[in-house]
Amino acid sequence: MILEAANPTTQADLEREFNPWLAAEARFNEAAARLGLDDGMRKVLRTPGMEITVNIPVQLDDGRLEVFTGYRVQHSLARGPAKGGIRFAPDVTLDEVRALASWMTWKCAVVNIPFGGGKGGVICDPMVLSQNELERITRRYTAELIDVIGPERDVPAPDINTNEQTMAWIMDTYSMHKRTTVTAVVTGKPLNLGGSRGRPEATGRGCLFVTLQALRKFHMEPAQTRVVVQGFGNVGGKASILMQKTGMKIIAVIEWDGAIYNPHGIDVAALEQHRKSTGSITGFPGSEPIDRQEALYLDCDVLLPAAKENVIHSGNAHKVKAKILCEGANGPTTAAADRILEERGVFVMPDILANAGGVTVSYFEWVQDRQGYFWNEQLVNGRLEEIMVNSFKDVVKYAEQHGVNNRTAAYMLALDRVAFAIKLRGIYA
Numbered sequence: 001m002i003l004e005a006a007n008p009t010t011q012a013d014l015e016r017e018f019n020p021w022l023a024a025e026a027r028f029n030e031a032a033a034r035l036g037l038d039d040g041m042r043k044v045l046r047t048p049g050m051e052i053t054v055n056i057p058v059q060l061d062d063g064r065l066e067v068f069t070g071y072r073v074q075h076s077l078a079r080g081p082a083k084g085g086i087r088f089a090p091d092v093t094l095d096e097v098r099a100l101a102s103w104m105t106w107k108c109a110v111v112n113i114p115f116g117g118g119k120g121g122v123i124c125d126p127m128v129l130s131q132n133e134l135e136r137i138t139r140r141y142t143a144e145l146i147d148v149i150g151p152e153r154d155v156p157a158p159d160i161n162t163n164e165q166t167m168a169w170i171m172d173t174y175s176m177h178k179r180t181t182v183t184a185v186v187t188g189k190p191l192n193l194g195g196s197r198g199r200p201e202a203t204g205r206g207c208l209f210v211t212l213q214a215l216r217k218f219h220m221e222p223a224q225t226r227v228v229v230q231g232f233g234n235v236g237g238k239a240s241i242l243m244q245k246t247g248m249k250i251i252a253v254i255e256w257d258g259a260i261y262n263p264h265g266i267d268v269a270a271l272e273q274h275r276k277s278t279g280s281i282t283g284f285p286g287s288e289p290i291d292r293q294e295a296l297y298l299d300c301d302v303l304l305p306a307a308k309e310n311v312i313h314s315g316n317a318h319k320v321k322a323k324i325l326c327e328g329a330n331g332p333t334t335a336a337a338d339r340i341l342e343e344r345g346v347f348v349m350p351d352i353l354a355n356a357g358g359v360t361v362s363y364f365e366w367v368q369d370r371q372g373y374f375w376n377e378q379l380v381n382g383r384l385e386e387i388m389v390n391s392f393k394d395v396v397k398y399a400e401q402h403g404v405n406n407r408t409a410a411y412m413l414a415l416d417r418v419a420f421a422i423k424l425r426g427i428y429a
Contacts, residue, residue, distance in 0.1 A: 017336045018310045020099035026335040031411035034402065041419055048098055050074040054144040056122070058136045068124050070141045074154055075101035075117040078421045081152055082118030083108055083359060085159025086166070092121035103330055104359070106414035107352040111391045113363045118154050126161045135169055142173040149174065151184035151370065157362050158188040168193055184369035187362035196365035198380035204238030205381065206357015207328050209388040210349050211243065211302055214324050217396070218347070223247035226300045228322065230254040231307030232281055235328040235355065239304060240268040252295045253281055259295040260287035297321060305332035312337045320346060327351035342405050350407040352414065353395050360387050
């Protein structure tokens with residue numbers, strides 16, 4: 001990522017700003033200070049309970065042996081089993097996984113579901129690996145973690161470059177070791193293996209619900225709402241379709257290979273078909289190309305960053321013209337950018353609130369697997385809406401009561417809930 005520096009900045013400063021663990025720590029420290037937490041409780045809340053590094057030998061299709069490195073971090077089990085995805089990417093780091101695990105702790109606490117935070121990752125490039133090679137990596141990674149995951153302890157889910165097939169391999173590997181089918185060991189599974197209806201759209205649908213609440217707060221009508229979406233994958237793509245159905249206009253879509261713009265609105269369903277047939281959003285009829293960075297700075301009502309971390313930073317936050325920022329991705333805004341957005345009056349719905357629809361329906365899936373009784377999609381979506389609306393109101397109320405922005409309020413609410421659980425349980429010695 002190229003930082004458009006607003007002020008002269010050293011490379012070390014940039015590295016610190018883009019380090020996800022340091023960003024999570026900065027936000028944690030501010031919330032903890034405002035809550036008046038003592039040093040001991042801060043140490044307990046800040047420190048991951050377990051960090052595991054595994055080295056995975058895998059035979060590739062051409063007969064060569066390769067060793068891949070994987071991580072699993074369990075940040076907190078205070079409120080329930082660890083919950084969090086597994087990503088396959090060449091740039092996975094322990095700092096990234098550690099930060100994402102802590103965010104999962106706070107996210108689950110914000111929406112008040114009985115999970116702690118976990119996260120996993122394997123350093124590999126899925127673009128150059130075959131399906132068989134990915135299966136071998138997944139199964140060996142699962143086998144290495146067999147004693148630390150499970151329905152009562154740590155429940156993985158899909159993340160970047162993993163999907164329901166990956167979860168099926170994990171569930172099968174775990175079940176073979178346990179000698180019984182254990183569907184509740186992962187979520188985000190295929191429907192026929194204990195998956196939940198409504199799960200693929202859950203994160204995007206959660207973004208829709210909190211956006212509608214923000215529009216109501218500012219007396220804005222969906223039909224007059226212009227949205228820019230960065231990332232047209234599972235989150236951004238699903239959210240775009242759902243938002244368009246309410247009357248919102250998706251005026252720009254940004255992807256890794258280009259961006260398109262139409263001030264009168266893009267037909268998102270047609271765009272999805274265009275990408276399926278061409279492999280790209282570019283060249284979509286009825287739209288014009290626009291620079292990917294400039295699209296982020298369009299005059300709009302809602303900006304939905306739904307791709308990766310650090311998209312909005314100290315070098316470009318002053319250019320954001322959106323009234324509402326709905327963080328569909330994890331960590332799309334750096335801690336240094338928060339202050340700039342607040343000064344500009346941008347209403348931020350932080351990631352640990354806005355994209356919690358996915359983990360909420362994952363919770364529903366886990367419940368259904370353990371019950372052996374499955375809900376229809378209407379029930380799933382209705383319960384998701386109830387949780388997202390209530391959580392939005394909790395965060396906004398907390399922000400108003402304490403005179404802080406929404407992100408700080410969300411962190412304060414989450415830390416308060418986790419700290420309360422720890423105090424009730426006590427420290428085992």
